[in-house]
Amino acid sequence: MGILNGFTNGTKTASNGASSSMDAQSLRAVLENVIDPDLHQTLGTLSAIHNVEVEGDTVRVYLLLHAPLHFAAERINTACKEAIHKVFPQAKGEIFVQEKLAERPANRPLANVKHLIAVASGKGGVGKSTISANLAAALARKGAVVGLIDADIHGPSVPTMFDLEEEELRGTKNEQGQFIGHPMEKYGVKLVSMGFVMGRDQAAIMRGPMQAGYLNTFIEQIAWGELDYLLFDLPPGTGDIQLTMAQRVPLTGAVIVTTPQNLALADVRRGISMFNRVNIPTLGVIENMSYYVLPDGSRDYIFGQGGGEKIAKEMNAPFLGEVPLNINVRKGGDEGLPVVLNDHAPMQQRAIMELAEKLASEIRRRGAQGQQVPTVQIAI
Ligand SMILES: Nc1ncnc2c1ncn2[C@@H]1O[C@H](COP(=O)(O)OP(=O)(O)O)[C@@H](O)[C@H]1O
Numbered sequence: 001m002g003i004l005n006g007f008t009n010g011t012k013t014a015s016n017g018a019s020s021s022m023d024a025q026s027l028r029a030v031l032e033n034v035i036d037p038d039l040h041q042t043l044g045t046l047s048a049i050h051n052v053e054v055e056g057d058t059v060r061v062y063l064l065l066h067a068p069l070h071f072a073a074e075r076i077n078t079a080c081k082e083a084i085h086k087v088f089p090q091a092k093g094e095i096f097v098q099e100k101l102a103e104r105p106a107n108r109p110l111a112n113v114k115h116l117i118a119v120a121s122g123k124g125g126v127g128k129s130t131i132s133a134n135l136a137a138a139l140a141r142k143g144a145v146v147g148l149i150d151a152d153i154h155g156p157s158v159p160t161m162f163d164l165e166e167e168e169l170r171g172t173k174n175e176q177g178q179f180i181g182h183p184m185e186k187y188g189v190k191l192v193s194m195g196f197v198m199g200r201d202q203a204a205i206m207r208g209p210m211q212a213g214y215l216n217t218f219i220e221q222i223a224w225g226e227l228d229y230l231l232f233d234l235p236p237g238t239g240d241i242q243l244t245m246a247q248r249v250p251l252t253g254a255v256i257v258t259t260p261q262n263l264a265l266a267d268v269r270r271g272i273s274m275f276n277r278v279n280i281p282t283l284g285v286i287e288n289m290s291y292y293v294l295p296d297g298s299r300d301y302i303f304g305q306g307g308g309e310k311i312a313k314e315m316n317a318p319f320l321g322e323v324p325l326n327i328n329v330r331k332g333g334d335e336g337l338p339v340v341l342n343d344h345a346p347m348q349q350r351a352i353m354e355l356a357e358k359l360a361s362e363i364r365r366r367g368a369q370g371q372q373v374p375t376v377q378i379a380i
């Protein structure tokens with residue numbers, strides 16, 4: 001669908017015969033009752049109808065809606081066309097959607113990024129990097145402009161997961177003589193990782209202040225350009241680095257990755273509490289390695305069942321969905337092709353696209369409620 005800077009249209013609908021008189025006013029009345037699928041309010045209530053044009057049987061509808069629209073646009077397009085067709089079967093409708101401009105203070109770090117998402121987990125090895133890489137690729141596949149910061153400075157995974165192991169961060173000096181780094185780009189995702197600066201072994205022994213320094217560079221001195229989303233693959237745990245990071249960047253919210261295991265769930269509680277303390281909403285919990293599909297199609301719940309959903313409910317956070325334990329997911333990570341881009345793994349692909357869609361929906365909901373900007377900001 002491309003960046004929604006201008007009105008983006010859906011496909012034209014076909015005419016089917018019968019004719020009754022149709023004017024902009026009556027069309028507007030029809031459209032005002034259409035329900036936004038994420039916000040569960042009518043387009044009328046949301047003041048979303050910017051303009052309606054009628055020319056013979058051709059109808060053009062211009063809508064202004066809360067960002068991000070990459071997933072929502074299709075559903076809103078369908079809902080509007082169905083509503084129009086019920087009343088005016090002859091209409092050839094074209095729906096154009098544009099994102100409402102959210103107020104973003106220009107002087108904050110990463111002012112050109114619409115949605116900043118931290119991907120966190122209580123402990124390592126639950127698939128946080130796998131999910132980050134796949135969410136980024138899924139959003140880009142849907143037409144969003146996406147960046148991913150491998151903020152796990154100690155154990156960078158992005159170079160492997162995007163098949164960029166030999167790459168090094170390139171930079172130039174700006175007019176003030178300051179180093180400006182250029183993100184790598186793969187599968188439509190802009191990428192920065194410690195792995196592009198030094199080897200994994202060197203990175204692993206780096207001390208706290210140095211890590212913080214590099215992370216700062218990734219935030220302040222990279223030419224990210226305009227982004228719909230910037231995802232942060234945070235280091236595992238809920239220690240100082242994660243907290244500082246959460247406060248340093250004006251995050252839209254956090255996504256917590258967990259396995260269904262009890263031990264991992266205790267860490268989820270800690271993670272959500274940490275984000276709560278600094279006023280960062282939890283956009284959702286993702287359960288990874290939820291089950292293994294046996295050859296006969298039945299499911300083996302290796303790490304227990306339903307833990308992610310249960311903890312999300314307990315912590316009053318949305319549950320975004322589950323990703324099964326599957327060899328294609330692991331291979332995708334090791335071979336540098338996120339499974340969501342692998343058309344030979346349709347089940348895994350669908351699971352991750354659904355996660356991305358739920359996440360986008362949650363961001364729209366939060367944005368509409370005006371809960372997007374955290375109030376706390378402390379510099380490193
Ligand atoms: N759903 C899954 N199915 C199979 N393997 C997975 C799945 N999710 C993650 N993995 C594998 O588990 C290992 C740890 O995942 P990773 O994303 O690096 O975890 P983290 O970033 O939380 O430490 C990796 O080898 C990865 O490929």
Ligand SMILES: [Mg+2]
Pocket residue numbers: 128129130152155157
């Ligand atoms: Mg990782």
